[in-house]
Amino acid sequence: xxxxxxxxxxxxxxxxxxxxxxxxxxxxxxxxxxxxxxxxxxxxxxxxxxxxxxxxxxxxxxxxxxxxxxxxxxxxxxxxxxxxxxxxxxxxxxxxxxxxxxxxxxxxxxxxxxxxxxxxxxxxxxxxxxxxxxxxxxxxxxxxxxxxxxxxxxxxxxxxxxxxxxxxxxxxxxxxxxxxxx
Amino acid sequence: xxxxxxxxxxxxxxxxxxxxxxxxxxxxxxxxxxxxxxxxxxxxxxxxxxxxxxxxxxxxxxxxxxxxxxxxxxxxxxxxxxxxxxxxxxxxxxxxxxxxxxxxxxxxxxxxxxxxxxxxxxxxxxxxxxxxxxxxxxxxxxxxxxxxxxxxxxxxxxxxxxxxxxxxxxxxxxxxxxxxxxxxxxxxxxxxxxxxxxxxxxxxxxxx
Numbered sequence: 001x002x003x004x005x006x007x008x009x010x011x012x013x014x015x016x017x018x019x020x021x022x023x024x025x026x027x028x029x030x031x032x033x034x035x036x037x038x039x040x041x042x043x044x045x046x047x048x049x050x051x052x053x054x055x056x057x058x059x060x061x062x063x064x065x066x067x068x069x070x071x072x073x074x075x076x077x078x079x080x081x082x083x084x085x086x087x088x089x090x091x092x093x094x095x096x097x098x099x100x101x102x103x104x105x106x107x108x109x110x111x112x113x114x115x116x117x118x119x120x121x122x123x124x125x126x127x128x129x130x131x132x133x134x135x136x137x138x139x140x141x142x143x144x145x146x147x148x149x150x151x152x153x154x155x156x157x158x159x160x161x162x163x164x165x166x167x168x169x170x171x172x173x174x175x176x177x178x179x180x181x182x
Numbered sequence: 183x184x185x186x187x188x189x190x191x192x193x194x195x196x197x198x199x200x201x202x203x204x205x206x207x208x209x210x211x212x213x214x215x216x217x218x219x220x221x222x223x224x225x226x227x228x229x230x231x232x233x234x235x236x237x238x239x240x241x242x243x244x245x246x247x248x249x250x251x252x253x254x255x256x257x258x259x260x261x262x263x264x265x266x267x268x269x270x271x272x273x274x275x276x277x278x279x280x281x282x283x284x285x286x287x288x289x290x291x292x293x294x295x296x297x298x299x300x301x302x303x304x305x306x307x308x309x310x311x312x313x314x315x316x317x318x319x320x321x322x323x324x325x326x327x328x329x330x331x332x333x334x335x336x337x338x339x340x341x342x343x344x345x346x347x348x349x350x351x352x353x354x355x356x357x358x359x360x361x362x363x364x365x366x367x368x369x370x371x372x373x374x375x376x377x378x379x380x381x382x383x384x385x386x387x388x389x390x
Contacts, residue, residue: 027197042211043211046211046214052233053234053380053383054383139362142357142358142360143358146361147229148228150381151232154231
């Protein structure tokens with residue numbers, strides 16, 4: 001099987017009859033099969049094994065002059081408080097007098113994503129500027145929650161978002177709504 | 183009149199060349215595949231839809247898992263050796279040439295500076311035993327008690343010296359780790375003005 005043409009043709013010139021040797025050729029088909037199988041395996045494992053990296057940029061701490069801070073319009077600021085039990089509480093505007101909310105939602109497509117998409121459309125028309133999302137993870141939220149919400153930001157392509165520190169008053173809100181459990 | 187026999191070429195193909203090529207490729211892929219080193223702190227990373235891969239070079243990897251245990255590792259072994267030199271100067275703790283060589287083979291580690299010698303003395307399988315290493319001490323200062331701060335700093339200095347590039351930092355956190363533990367590590371990074379880093383995630387295979 002492992003040869004293209006049995007007749008090599010060169011025998012007529014010399015006139016000598018060569019006896020054909022048996023053997024000397026091995027069927028390599030199975031070996032090639034095996035080799036390609038292994039190649040496929042190694043090709044796939046080398047690329048799949050690599051984990052993904054999600055880039056995060058935190059604002060500079062600016063310890064030298066804490067007065068130098070940018071004031072942002074609270075009419076287009078949406079704050080997401082990450083509580084326990086995989087829930088988010090969001091509100092629009094300033095904490096003491098929220099324009100909308102606070103409201104408790106879940107993660108994922110039917111929860112926070114639909115709210116975000118709606119606000120991303122609404123706010124530029126109403127407040128004249130892009131929506132600013134502030135993510136404030138509480139001490140009871142997990143790393144998975146943080147990654148999920150950052151992932152959600154990538155999915156809805158939020159133009160401005162940041163990770164902030166939660167305040168005492170906001171923790172109280174979470175406690176009131178039962179989202180601050182161990 | 184003799185019958186003319188049509189000579190039929192055999193349908194089989196010579197496989198030798200193909201076999202050669204395939205084994206060449208196979209060798210290539212086996213050699214390039216990096217063997218996964220056993221991790222002393224196994225973590226289950228959260229999933230995301232990000233498609234960006236982790237860079238292979240000049241990367242410092244901070245692993246957080248198991249109720250706030252922090253481990254640190256650098257990819258390049260020359261950087262690791264230089265990092266240990268810098269740390270031994272800082273903590274006035276001399277290491278022998280042999281110890282430095284053994285340390286540069288450790289992918290990640292998580293012991294306080296005082297126990298590092300003991301860890302280096304163990305053999306490779308004992309080093310990666312889960313639960314053996316207690317984690318690197320972290321606090322919110324930049325004094326010598328905040329060892330993670332100095333490890334990261336030394337690694338950055340070493341990377342800059344050897345490769346002349348800024349080291350990139352990644353945090354690999356366990357999905358069920360509480361936020362304050364991650365925040366602690368982020369604060370350490372921020373205190374040395376590393377405001378850009380990446381979180382390591384696994385691929386979410388179902389797009390919601």
